[in-house]
Amino acid sequence: MGASLNEIKQRIASTKKTSQITKAMQMVSAAKLTKSEAASKNFQEYAAKIRSIVTHLVASQLSDLEELNDDSDLNGYHAMLATRLVKKTGYIVITSDKGLVGGYNSSILKQTMSMLQNDHDHQNEYVLITIGGVGADFFKTRGYDIAYELRGLTDQPSFDEVRKIVSTATSMYSSEVFDELYVCYNHHINSLTSQFRVEKMLPISDLDPDEDAAYEQEYILEPSEEAILDHLLPQYAESLIYGAIIDAKTAEHAAGMTAMKTATDNAKTIINDLTISYNRARQGAITQEITEIVAGAAALE
Structure with a gap:
């Protein structure tokens, strides 16, 4: 005895x-979550402003594109706005670099795999880009090719940290490596809840020309509207991807806090x-x- x-x-x-x-790990995750929520809120203010500017500049193109189909002549419309025939699809899958976050990673990977199997017949129909070691290792173990991967993001990633993978994704779209781009991640709702999301990033299709009615004055553009859009639209697309990364990191910290x-x-x-x-x-x-x-x-x- x-x-x-x-x-x-x-x-x-x-x-x-x-x-x-x-x-102790729960308290650390709670502190990280507070910082991430603040960063996400600040980003939303920036995103709203750049969205309004872009919408105003491309309102006429958006109105015309609504009347076109995939077989229409797209000359004269910016490539990031025009929907082209989809031969290959790009996916950015965002996971964490390590575990101890409950079902955060398994939820993303399970639903992403289900989507790929339902929407595609073969791996050559899509391109995978991964952010986070768990997702990269998951796909590599199962024989999937990864076009680009990023590991080791900090708890509060800056745009400079993700600039390369974000610009690579937009460049691959411009080079027609794929014809549309989606981001798969967990969206942060609150400290107890997150929701799997698949958001279309390219071509840019979430802009509403009716929102342009809020502007009563025209911009004076220099050097030209086309030159500005060539720089502004890729920047807007990159900001959307960066926003998804911040959102995913916030959900990751919430999942870690809940798990601990x-x-x-x-x-x-x-x-x-x-x-x-x-x-x-x-x-x-x-x-x-x-x-x-x-x-x-x-x-x-």
Whole structure:
């Protein structure tokens, strides 16, 4: 019985140490989440402004493109606005670089795989770009080719960190490596909830020409509208991708915080159960000792 008591005590001690670690990790993730939510809010203000500017500049093209189909002559319309015949699709899949984030990665990868299998007959119909080591390793293990990957993003990624992969994606679209681009990631709703999203980034199709009605004055453009759009539209597309990365990072921190809270709560439950078992075992040992003493005293009478 003594060995059993020592074993229970060791399990209680080790579980307490584990709960201290998970509690600390929960607090770290909570701090990261607060910073990410603030960064996401600031980005939304920037995104709204650049969207309004772009919408105003391309309003006439957007109105004309609504009346065209894939077989129409697209000359005179910017390539990032015009929908062309889709021969190959590009996907940016955003995951974390490591685990300890609950079902965050499995949710993204499971639903992405389901989408690829349902929408395509063969791997040569799409191009994969991955952000995060978990996703890259997942696809490589299963024999998928990855056109470009990015690992080791910081907890609060700056645009300079993702500039290369973002500009590479837009360049691949411009070079017709693929004809449309989607980003697959978990959208942050709140600290307990995230939602898998597949958002179309290219061609730019989420602009509404009716939003241009808010402008009462025209811009004075220098050197020309075409030259400005050649720089502004890729920048807008890159900002959309960057916004998805920030959103995904926020969801990752929320998932990490929730996972560590669950682990801490589970550790407390285990400690309580082990403490009850220890007390019962100790009580049983004491009772047995008393019984043996009483029996010995009775034998001497």
